[in-house]
Amino acid sequence: MSVITRSRKSSVLGGIALAGAAALVLAGCAAGTSSEPTESEVEARDLTLKIGTILPVTGSLSFLGPPEEAGVGLAASDINEVAEETGLTMDDIVWGDSGDTDNKAYATTIQTLISEGVSAAIGAASSGVTKLFLDDAVAAGIITFSPANTSLDFTTWDDNDLYWRTAPSDKLQGEVLANLVAEDAHSNVAVLYLNDSYGTGLNDVFQENFTGTGGTIVEEQSYNTGDTTFDAQISAILASNPDAVVLITFDEIYTIGPALLAAGYPAEDLYFVDGNLKNFSADDKWPADVSLEGAKGTTPAGPSTPEDFQTRLNDWWVADGNSELTDFAYANESYDAVILLALASLAANSTDAADIAGKLQEVSGGSGDGEKCESYADCADIILGGGVADYDGYSGPIGFDEVGDPQEATVGIFQYQADNSFSRIDL
Structure with a gap:
């Protein structure tokens, strides 16, 4: 078993229903149904998925860094926990700092993630920061997957289907x-x-x-x-x-x-x-x-974060010598982003960013023809058995539309x- 930690061995780089408020379900066009899997699609996988982060370790949103990084790290550990059964291993994460539009840490981080050959970058938290590096990531052919971007502008961004987010727009x-x-x-x-x-x-x-x-x-x-x-x-x-x-x-x-x-x-x-x-x-x-x-x-x-999940997030975070988490903002969305990437990689039987992106709507339930599942292990079983998984995570049902926005959010x-x-x- 490989356990992902936030240690410096991977260096840090420089609605469903609402009480008392209206719920908004974001509707989008669903993709067509998937074709029947071929024999090669249901055979055992042998995949090593490499991702990086571009999350706020410094800057004006640095309070979001710990819960978001904890979500990423815990998801990777859960994925590696069942790697022998699924055939997909999450490689050591390349941890990176997004900073903010003032200190510009993102400029160094995105170039490092590109040179490291990651399939996807988790981040940024700030919409304004993501806008400053997204075109570089798209040009390099890697997925940008934000757990916290809410700007309306990303819905129409020319991103070659490589931008996704688990947070709803503003x-x-x-x-x-x-x-x-x-x-x-x-x-x-x-x-x-x-x-x-x-x-x-x-x-x-x-x-x-x-x-x-x-x-x-x-x-x-x-x-x-x-x-x-x-x-x-x-x-x-x-x-x-x-x-x-x-x-x-x-x-x-x-x-x-x-x-x-x-x-x-x-x-x-x-x-x-x-x-x-x-x-x-x-x-x-x-x-x-x-x-x-x-x-x-x-x-x-999303739905209220279960106490046992918060405990697991905190345990993962403090195991590397960090202080206990005092905030869990966007931890759910960060966890789900990583799980979805791994499931899409399994469904595509590939770690190529374009191949993964081509399966993200499907495994999120956006195509409308999958079998509901609530954990990585259960969803992976469905995929490896030749079926279509529909992951409902800690941030909600998700169900991406064709531009990478969640269709249901809270x-x-x-x-x-x-x-x-x-x-x-x-x-």
Whole structure:
């Protein structure tokens, strides 16, 4: 058995149903049914799949790095656990840092992953970062598989069928967020958003849906990546006297959030999104005496993560000397991304990126003609037996459409407690 770890031997490189909110099922055209398997397709496999990561070890989304890497590593270990039975081994992962659009760690990482000959790169978390290296990955013929990209732009990207994601687009999160704010009886809302593809896209969808409920946007302020001072934006927002403030940010929340609270704005009228929804209770960067109790937020979350799965993720992560996980954001989606790649490789009987990409819709259930299964081992048995597997994972049914977007996805709603931790409230 080969066990994948996050050790430095592989160096780090420089809806289903929603309570209290609307569910959106993303529908797409399904591919045609698969032909009957040939004898060569059901014979034993002998495959070694090599993937890399381009996830945020540093930068404004670095809080997402640990859960995403844990999801990738645990999935690879589960795949290798049954390698003798399936004939597919996950080679040592080439771990890489995406950084952000400011420190540009992705530029080195993507070139290293290409030179290492990976079939697929897991990442990035930031839509803005992925846009900066995606064309290079496509030109090199490798799959880019993001567990966290939500920008609407990827739906129409010219990616030669090599871009996939387990996170839903912001069309869903924007709708859920708008309905949440409206259902909380807010009607005059201010928005502060990051001026990049993620922030502008989510802001546009939120505003369209919120005004559609009869609400009014009383103030809209933006800022750019790398900005460190937000006094003008905060003053404009407070002057508009909003009954709620939506904050579409990344790590800038460490400055913006305490400033709003210090000015007397009530925490229960603040709304967060996936870029800044984090557990601040164990975060030295957040002032211990500043409470977010009552604030709410949304993030693509899939069904509630089972406690036993969270335990397994944490056990894998700490086994390499890391501190315990305090956040599990996008761990489900990261795990499922790796499992889907392995299943597609089995179905194609190939580790060639184009061949794998050609089977991803099928093994996700997007073609609509597979047998349901919920674990890698069970799905692999179906494939090796000559059938079509339809993997339903920790992030949900998935069911890719023809452009690599999940057709079914869920956004969770969370609320902060007095200690600045948060819990899910839409279950």
